[in-house]
Amino acid sequence: MSSPHFSVTATVDILRLAEESPYEDEAVNQLQHALQTAQRARDDGRDDVMIAAALLHDIGRAPAVLAHYGDGVHERIGGLFCAEHISERAAYLVGQHVPAKRYLVATDPTYGDSLSPASVRSLARQGGPMTPAEVAEFQSQPFHEEAAQLRRWDDAAKDGTAVTDELSSYEAVLHRVWVTRAQADLA
Ligand SMILES: [Fe+2]
DSSP states (O other): OOOOSSOHHHHHHHHHHGGGSBOTTSSSBHHHHHHHHHHHHHHTTOOHHHHHHHHHTTGGGSHHHHHHHOSSOHHHHHHHHHHHHTOHHHHHHHHTTTHHHHHHHHHOTTGGGGSOHHHHHHHHHTTSSOOHHHHHHHHTSTTHHHHHHHHHHHHHOOOTTOOOOOGGGGHHHHHHHOOOHHHHHHO
């Protein structure tokens, strides 16, 4: 396995640049969206891997990440990023944040009310509600409840007035979970 491509510093720089990018037609930019998602994980007392996954769940939208991993839907690109830099669990949580929306629409009758208009519009493009077979498959995965929880934080992280911790407060979190060159060479 080659050494991880992006350093923590480079990743934080990518997130900082996301301040320039609107988040579809929501009231937040992409950095605010990432920080609000991570804040919910932090406030909920989750571990570093889940906080990092929340912070990075949309990293697959970043041009520098797309340029490295090639074309594809952003959750898949983000999953590849997290598999290389953090862990398979982080990769699963990020890679499943769109399927988790399809899961929640299929299984929670009140969930649809929490979706923004843009998120409702994108649902059809993303495949619509999961079928019963897809629900069963999703529920068979060990971290599916965490994936569904991350999705709920994602949906709520579109508040143009929310106050969050600074991006710099996550650098230590990322350093604790980041794959080191030595670990990558052993894998
Ligand atoms: Fe998101």
